[in-house]
Amino acid sequence: MxxxxxxxxxxxxxxxxxxxxxxxxxxxxxxxxxxxxxxxxxxxKPLVESGTFKNDGNVPLIMPGHSVSFKFSAAKGQALSFATMYGWSNDLFFAPGNPGIQVYKSDGTPIEGDVSAQIKLWDNGTRINEKPGEDLIHPGVAESAPQNIMEVKGKDAQGNTYVAASDLMKVSLHYEGNSMFTVTIDNTSGSTANPTPFSPGVWAVSYIAGGELLDPHPLFEEGKPTANGLTKIAEMGENAQLASYITSQTGxxxxxxxxxxxxxxxxxxxxxxxxxxxxxxxxxxxxxxxxxxxxxxxxxxxxxxxxxxxxxxxxxxxxxxxxxxxxxxxxxxxxxxxxxxxxxxxxxxxxxxxxxxxxxxxxxxxxxxxxxxxxxxxxxxxxxxxxxxxxxxxxxxxxxxxxxxxxxxxxxxxxxxxxxxxxxxxxxxxxxx
Missing domain, CATH: 2.60.40.2130 (F-spondin domain)
Structure with a gap:
């Protein structure tokens, strides 16, 4: 971006x-x-930190019942953004709304515990959505004209239904001290109507200066076309291209x-x-x-x-x-x-x-x-x-x-x-x- x-x-x-x-x-x-x-x-560079995450086992997918964690540092006003594919979809991905998950209260107290309410499900706008599930064929049929990124609120553009993103994914923060946090992403979709693996993902934290984030939309922007390799995550669960881009923006x-x-x-x-x-x-x-x-x-x-x-x-x-x-x-x-x-x-x-x-x-x-x-x-x-x-x-x-x-x-x-x-x-x- x-x-x-x-x-x-x-x-x-x-x-x-x-x-x-x-x-x-x-x-x-x-x-x-x-x-x-x-x-x-x-x-x-606009990003102070960035990185990737995946399951550490033989399979990089984060399957239902599995979790992944990573560490990052942040100052007051900075936020954590990440993206990972809704694996059993054509081009849906999970991410917090921009500018990301706030990790401090207004008084500077670190936020800990469950922050899943800030996670949303997004449509990348590049594939026609089919009924989500294990048998779905990737990547599916391309949109005749790519659509802008939009939040999926219960139903996608083709009428397929989804439970809330916070029911499929639990995200929690733990403060390690000295401005360092551990974030844990749990796949809780297994007992829902929308079981799905999560793909390897990317994450980023923007610099803040003068009270303003240098990049409040590090991975995507709602209502705008997808860019910089996000499509590879949303359609195929491949994070290398977007990871390369955010690395170029980090420093x-x-x-x-x-x-x-x-x-x-x-x-x-x-x-x-x-x-x-x-x-x-x-x-x-x-x-x-x-x-x-x-x-x-x-x-x-x-x-x-x-x-x-x-x-x-x-x-x-x-x-x-x-x-x-x-x-x-x-x-x-x-x-x-x-x-x-x-x-x-x-x-x-x-x-x-x-x-x-x-x-x-x-x-x-x-x-x-x-x-x-x-x-x-x-x-x-x-x-x-x-x-x-x-x-x-x-x-x-x-x-x-x-x-x-x-x-x-x-x-x-x-x-x-x-x-x-x-x-x-x-x-x-x-x-x-």
Whole structure:
């Protein structure tokens, strides 16, 4: 499903805080002008997670009396969508209504237990429906003109009858803690008038930003034609094509906070020291909230620091990633630098608990020219418990409150416990010219 229907979100709703301050350049000796530019070059994706499910036995079908489970992470406002074939039909499938199954109450309390009432039976609109049952021949007769996806409410277009989807399928949620859920799908159709196996299926969770889901229709849209391989599931129970599509739509989405830029000379990198705990001068506020004001104010008092800047993106404040054909945001600043000067940069990985991008401990030679992104590292500040980036209930920029911890600052491994990130130079680009 293409995402051109998505209107870009109002980033004013993302509570990354802008700070702004400068420190006079009191250096002696000759100086020259250079310009630093920081860009969010991430080719973002609308789905934070996706996957497939099937029976783990010799037969991948989920037969009456059998069940299947899988795990996923989610933040408040995010929803779980999935699709699986009503096996003994021509082109019917089970799925929750869009945007999917809500997994938190409005107060942020995880929802647990039976959520089957949210499951519906849908007609894919590509085959003429016959009486459902084991003897039905697949795929059957094609519609002369494909119809739009419609909910089956007791009867299909040909008058065949069905009991409620929630009688055929039981779906339950269990909260595992730290934003992770287990969903279990039970085939309860065996004792009904509509016994049927369920096919291997697909599932997806959309990012949310500014209170809006980036893709509220990840698998299908009611009243619209089927697309992206859903027909293969609905007609034949084959999930590979739709799984390939949702995989292409799953990945990383994150803004970057207003960027802290520091010019210094004769001292160690004044922002942080890997292997040690956050020094308490304001780095935590960048890493958890995207607020550089406290650290910027502190740095103005540090001997050896020559200039301090906090650079918000025009209009949006945060640096947005690339979305489709829309380029990502960038910020620039003219600097006065002299031989021996170094530059340090820090900005929050916006959809994390306490991750931040920063130049390496050695800093950047301020007189160097060109792309210096290779010197950028993604760090874990060690001050908040990590969750799936972009799907954490306690992530500040997803309206959460970080869970405090106290560990040393260290580089974020890749792959990490949650996901595999793009190379850093495919997320943030730093240039001196």
């Amino acid at each position: 293409k995402h051109k229907h998505l209107l870009w979100l109002s980033v004013a709703a993302i509570p990354m805080i802008m700070a702004s301050c400068d420190k006079d350049d009191n250096s002696s000796g000759s100086s020259s002008a250079t310009k630093i530019t920081i860009e969010n070059v991430l080719d973002s 990383i989405f994150t803004p970057l906070s207003p960027v802290l830029v520091v010019v210094y000379n004769g001292i160690d990198n004044p922002l942080y020291k890997a292997g040690e705990k956050d020094p308490g001068h304001g780095l935590k506020d960048i890493a958890q909230k995207g607020d550089a004001s406290k650290l910027a104010a502190y740095l103005k008092t540090v001997t050896g620091v020559k200039a301090v800047y906090v650079l918000p993106a025009a209009e949006t404040t945060v640096l947005l990633p690339k979305v489709g054909e829309q380029a990502g945001s960038s910020v620039s600043q003219e600097l006065k630098v002299a031989k021996g000067d170094k530059v340090a940069v820090a900005t929050m990985y916006g959809f994390s608990n306490d991750w931040f991008f920063a130049t390496s401990e050695q800093g950047i030679d301020a007189t160097k020219k060109g792309d210096v992104s290779f010197s950028t590292v993604l760090y874990d500040d060690g001050t908040a418990v990590n969750q799936f980036p972009g799907a954490g209930i306690t992530q500040f920029n997803l309206a959460g409150t970080p869970l405090e911890e106290s560990k040393a600052i260290e580089a974020v491994p890749n792959p990490n416990a949650f996901t595999t990130l793009p190379d850093i130079n495919n997320i943030i680009k730093v240039t001196l010219d």
